[in-house]
Amino acid sequence: MNLFQPEPRGAHTPRPTLRSDEPQGEVEKGSMALLEVENLSVTYAPRDAPVTRAVQDVSFRIREGEFVGLLGESGCGKSTLGNGILRLLSPPARISGGRVVLDGVDLTGADEERLRGLRWTNLSTVFQSSMNSLNPVLRIEAQFAETFAAHRVGEEVGARVVELLRMVSLDPGVLRAYPHELSGGMRQRVALALALALRPRLVLLDEPTTGLDVVVQRNILDRLATLRHELGFAVLFISHDLGTVLEMADRVMVMYAGEIVEDRPAPDLVREAQHPYTRGLLGSYADPRSAEVRVSYIPGRPPDLSVEQPGCRFTPRCPYAEDACGQRRPELRPDDGGLVRCLVAQDGRLPRTPAGAGPGLPVFVGFPAAAGLDRSADPPPEQAVGDPVLLVDDVTKRYTTRRGLRTTSVDAVRGVSLALRPGRVTALVGQSGSGKTTIARLVTGVERPTSGQVRFTAADSTTEVRVDRLRGRALRDYRRHVQMIFQDPFSALNPTRTVGYALSRPLVNYHGLRGPAVRERAAELLESVGLAPAGQFLDKLPHQLSGGQRQRVVTARALAPEPEILIADEPVSMLDVSIRAEILELLGKLVRTRRLAMLYITHDLLSARLLADEVLVLNHGDLVEQGPTLEVVGAARDDYTRLLLDSIPNPFSAARRPG
Amino acid sequence: MSTPVPAVRAPGADTEAVQVATRVLGRGTRLPGWFVILWRNGKCRLGLLMLAGFVLVAIFAPVIGRYDPRDDDFDTSAGPSAAHWLGTTALGEDVFAQLVFGARTSLVVGIAAGLLCTVIGLVVGLTAGYLGGWLDEVLSFFINLGLVVPALPLMVTLAAYSPVRGLTLIILVISVTGWAYGARIKRSQIITLRTRDYITAARFAGDRTARIIAHEIVPNMTSLIVVGFMGAALGAIGGEAGLAFLGLGDPQTVSWGTMLNQASLGGALLSGQWAWLIAPGAALALLITSFTLINFGIDALSNPHLRED
Ligand SMILES: Nc1ncnc2c1ncn2[C@@H]1O[C@H](COP(=O)(O)OP(=O)(O)O)[C@@H](O)[C@H]1O
Ligand code: SF4
Ligand SMILES: [Mg+2]
Numbered sequence: 003m004n005l006f007q008p009e010p011r012g013a014h015t016p017r018p019t020l021r022s023d024e025p026q027g028e029v030e031k032g033s034m035a036l037l038e039v040e041n042l043s044v045t046y047a048p049r050d051a052p053v054t055r056a057v058q059d060v061s062f063r064i065r066e067g068e069f070v071g072l073l074g075e076s077g078c079g080k081s082t083l084g085n086g087i088l089r090l091l092s093p094p095a096r097i098s099g100g101r102v103v104l105d106g107v108d109l110t111g112a113d114e115e116r117l118r119g120l121r122w123t124n125l126s127t128v129f130q131s132s133m134n135s136l137n138p139v140l141r142i143e144a145q146f147a148e149t150f151a152a153h154r155v156g157e158e159v160g161a162r163v164v165e166l167l168r169m170v171s172l173d174p175g176v177l178r179a180y181p182h183e184l185s186g187g188m189r190q191r192v193a194l195a196l197a198l199a200l201r202p203r204l205v206l207l208d209e210p211t212t213g214l215d216v217v218v219q220r221n222i223l224d225r226l227a228t229l230r231h232e233l234g235f236a237v238l239f240i241s242h243d244l245g246t247v248l249e250m251a252d253r254v255m256v257m258y259a260g261e262i263v264e265d266r267p268a269p270d271l272v273r274e275a276q277h278p279y280t281r282g283l284l285g286s287y288a289d290p291r292s293a294e295v296r297v298s299y300i301p302g303r304p305p306d307l308s309v310e311q312p313g314c315r316f317t318p319r320c321p322y323a324e325d326a327c328g329q330r331r332p333e334l335r336p337d338d339g340g341l342v343r344c345l346v347a348q349d350g351r352l353p354r355t356p357a358g359a360g361p362g363l364p365v366f367v368g369f370p371a372a373a374g375l376d377r378s379a380d381p382p383p384e385q386a387v388g389d390p391v392l393l394v395d396d397v398t399k400r401y402t403t404r405r406g407l408r409t410t411s412v413d414a415v416r417g418v419s420l421a422l423r424p425g426r427v428t429a430l431v432g433q434s435g436s437g438k439t440t441i442a443r444l445v446t447g448v449e450r451p452t453s454g455q456v457r458f459t460a461a462d463s464t465t466e467v468r469v470d471r472l473r474g475r476a477l478r479d480y481r482r483h484v485q486m487i488f489q490d491p492f493s494a495l496n497p498t499r500t501v502g503y504a505l506s507r508p509l510v511n512y513h514g515l516r517g518p519a520v521r522e523r524a525a526e527l528l529e530s531v532g533l534a535p536a537g538q539f540l541d542k543l544p545h546q547l548s549g550g551q552r553q554r555v556v557t558a559r560a561l562a563p564e565p566e567i568l569i570a571d572e573p574v575s576m577l578d579v580s581i582r583a584e585i586l587e588l589l590g591k592l593v594r595t596r597r598l599a600m601l602y603i604t605h606d607l608l609s610a611r612l613l614a615d616e617v618l619v620l621n622h623g624d625l626v627e628q629g630p631t632l633e634v635v636g637a638a639r640d641d642y643t644r645l646l647l648d649s650i651p652n653p654f655s656a657a658r659r660p661g
Numbered sequence: 662m663s664t665p666v667p668a669v670r671a672p673g674a675d676t677e678a679v680q681v682a683t684r685v686l687g688r689g690t691r692l693p694g695w696f697v698i699l700w701r702n703g704k705c706r707l708g709l710l711m712l713a714g715f716v717l718v719a720i721f722a723p724v725i726g727r728y729d730p731r732d733d734d735f736d737t738s739a740g741p742s743a744a745h746w747l748g749t750t751a752l753g754e755d756v757f758a759q760l761v762f763g764a765r766t767s768l769v770v771g772i773a774a775g776l777l778c779t780v781i782g783l784v785v786g787l788t789a790g791y792l793g794g795w796l797d798e799v800l801s802f803f804i805n806l807g808l809v810v811p812a813l814p815l816m817v818t819l820a821a822y823s824p825v826r827g828l829t830l831i832i833l834v835i836s837v838t839g840w841a842y843g844a845r846i847k848r849s850q851i852i853t854l855r856t857r858d859y860i861t862a863a864r865f866a867g868d869r870t871a872r873i874i875a876h877e878i879v880p881n882m883t884s885l886i887v888v889g890f891m892g893a894a895l896g897a898i899g900g901e902a903g904l905a906f907l908g909l910g911d912p913q914t915v916s917w918g919t920m921l922n923q924a925s926l927g928g929a930l931l932s933g934q935w936a937w938l939i940a941p942g943a944a945l946a947l948l949i950t951s952f953t954l955i956n957f958g959i960d961a962l963s964n965p966h967l968r969e970d
Pocket of ligand 3: 434435438441
């Protein structure tokens with residue numbers, strides 16, 4: 003028996019009889035609003051900071067079975083809105099106005115008891131962090147049992163759980179596992195299965211695949227699309243990644259500075275976005291396989307919502323802004339087929355975008371070709387290629403783990419050779435677990451290879467350094483030449499230390515600078531990564547900076563010792579899509595102007611295409627493909643490379659859209 | 662129910678966030694940020710005020726107590742009177758003076774043993790957690806040993822068999838039995854912090870291990886250290902009172918524990934000297950209450966969701 007075939011509701015589960023609250027009448031089921039949000043506002047009123055109005059006067063509806071995307075940069079209020087709908091806000095946040103009505107029940111007025119009954123049965127959720135919030139001391143089995151028990155579903159739990167796991171493509175074997183024994187993608191799928199366990203009618207997904215690998219992400223999204231067709235639940239899908247949102251959703255709402263600025267069916271949005279902000283977001287996408295790849299970004303960041311701002315909030319970043327925009331606040335008004343909040347668009351004066359060409363709207367800052375990010379088909383001039391500074395020669399790294407009496411060994415990397423040259427970017431592409439990080443550890447001397455050599459030759463010398471033999475003092479000296487840019491800008495800076503302190507350490511240790519000279523040089527470094535005026539940043543703590551600014555600080559710190567080699571391990575994967583391009587542009591510029599050799603580690607082929615001269619594809623420790631970027635990306639020969647390419651969400655390919 | 666929804670944080674799990682909050686709060690005032698957070702919590706404020714009261718009493722004991730607590734020139738076993746507010750002991754000492762001086766002993770033991778426990782816990786926890794390897798295994802063995810051996814019987818045994826009696830001994834005995842809990846928490850915290858990218862970054866910036874521990878790790882643990890100190894001090898105060906009540910205390914020192922011991926030996930119950938019997942117990946209970954109240958604020962310190970802001 004398939005439990006999830008549409009059958010009369012309540013046949014198996016004693017469901018709270020909410021349906022009786024529904025308005026009477028001959029309303030067709032498909033067009034009925036399942037969720038109604040009316041003028042919802044949420045404010046954060048912390049004691050030590052000014053009041054922030056994170057969500058302002060938001061209204062929308064979600065129909066039964068509809069898949070709605072909510073898009074916007076981080077800090078625009080998406081998660082606050084989601085938590086407001088779920089009534090999961092905790093102080094200092096509170097709902098300061100409006101209503102949320104789910105299936106006729108006013109959630110804003112409901113008490114905790116009522117909400118508990120509704121959560122999971124009618125409304126459930128998966129967060130980005132859900133995979134980390136499974137109870138660590140309970141087996142997966144017990145977590146399901148608890149969820150069912152809490153809602154008094156007694157019978158047939160076993161069969162039902164297996165069915166749920168099958169739905170998210172997990173083996174029933176995971177039931178015996180503890181959460182930490184599963185990978186991030188598996189845990190996220192468990193979280194999804196739990197969210198669907200009681201067959202909710204609305205599922206709220208908040209960045210459910212952010213931070214996961216492209217292939218895993220693709221897998222989860224495909225499952226989600228199929229399940230939704232089978233089970234017919236409605237989805238509110240929150241993400242900053244417009245690739246996934248546009249690909250999945252029927253209708254997309256774009257949120258900026260706490261307000262909905264555009265609301266439109268997904269295909270229309272891809273074809274002709276009406277709000278300048280949406281157009282800006284779309285510009286950060288491109289197909290890495292095309293001969294010419296051009297991406298753009300919106301300069302600046304969303305405004306500080308604790309400051310009252312007259313007129314349109316997007317004015318400072320908007321290339322279409324007019325005088326009126328600064329004074330008059332646009333309303334969210336219907337236009338053909340959707341809603342838009344822009345004075346110029348409402349007057350029909352917004353220039354049309356060329357049909358079919360989504361990406362690379364020239365009105366936003368585009369990458370100048372010189373910066374190396376507007377890649378055309380011509381290969382770079384050969385004379386620019388210098389001698390390698392680092393050679394990895396037939397390296398194998400075997401990890402042996404002892405667990406009780408059994409020893410198991412894994413080859414994290416097998417027989418890999420590569421060369422890093424000044425002024426060139428070498429991309430190392432592969433899924434997580436493919437051995438990318440291991441290679442970075444071998445290059446930096448953190449690990450030694452089991453066999454093979456790693457050799458370094460400084461630009462101003464001819465003597466070779468055997469990196470695989472360094473220890474102690476010599477290793478410390480070598481590190482001056484090899485620096486790292488980390489994946490997570492939130493963990494790469496000590497939260498209790500100022501930017502100035504972070505930058506001062508390499509200057510003191512490697513250049514022997516003292517006193518005011520340190521501060522002076524630190525300021526220069528900040529300006530070189532585009533943080534100006536530097537004086538304003540030196541005394542800031544990391545949490546006062548945005549993700550992009552932090553990544554710039556991390557880059558400045560890596561540049562401080564004046565290294566020859568820069569290792570960047572997924573430097574943009576944790577950043578908003580809209581600022582990725584900005585950081586990639588900075589890295590590209592630094593490599594070329596300072597003649598750095600860069601090893602760029604990523605699972606994202608679009609960024610590799612934009613930044614790298616050469617691409618190496620790694621699969622389970624083996625190098626499966628290697629060559630100039632355009633060749634590898636444009637005409638992938640290896641199946642695995644093709645899988646990686648196919649996994650990239652692509653809003654512009656109509657072929658993938660289900661239905 | 663196991664909802665993947667709101668994850669409840671383990672206390673002390675988010676020490677970095679706490680540290681950031683405390684640094685931010687500390688910037689505006691000259692007070693340390695952790696104190697600002699504590700002060701804002703109503704219960705904690707009451708506890709801090711009570712504790713301040715005890716500290717003042719301890720400092721000004723000679724003025725407040727009026728008599729020397731060891732002066733036995735008075736009537737023996739007298740009930741409360743204008744001259745002796747809580748009466749006199751069987752030896753003819755002033756009970757009120759003893760009560761006031763007893764606050765000194767409790768606080769000195771609390772602070773000294775609390776500090777000692779914290780220092781031992783920090784050194785052991787830092788070494789085991791940061792260096793790892795066989796050293797960690799050895800130290801963890803001792804930490805676990807310290808955790809499973811029941812503290813009170815060990816304290817009693819150590820105190821009973823030691824050839825000398827004195828406050829220093831009491832402090833040492835309490836510290837030896839009480840450091841392990843803090844060490845375990847600090848060790849696991851370091852293991853979390855050690856894997857942060859900023860530690861790797863510091864190594865790439867050329868910093869040495871000692872500097873990394875002192876400048877990158879410890880600043881992210883100060884609230885944990887304060888929490889540990891408060892817990893250890895509370896345990897020490899209770900431990901001292903217990904040992905003294907069992908007659909294993911320092912006979913030269915006036916403390917609430919010795920008072921209770923003398924009161925029961927001196928027949929306070931028979932002579933109906935309720936004040937003598939109740940006062941030291943009540944004082945101890947009040948001091949413990951003040952620590953418990955402060956702990957409410959400390960929970961808020963380690964769990965931002967409980968903070969009253
Ligand atoms: N310290 C280690 N001990 C045991 N196995 C490891 C260790 N580090 C990595 N591995 C294994 O090596 C393989 C490659 O891992 P990694 O280099 O981290 O890949 P990636 O960077 O692509 O995520 C994985 O199978 C992983 O389990
Ligand atoms: S109202 Fe003006 S500033 Fe705002 S988005 Fe439209 S054109 Fe830009
Ligand atoms: Mg990795």
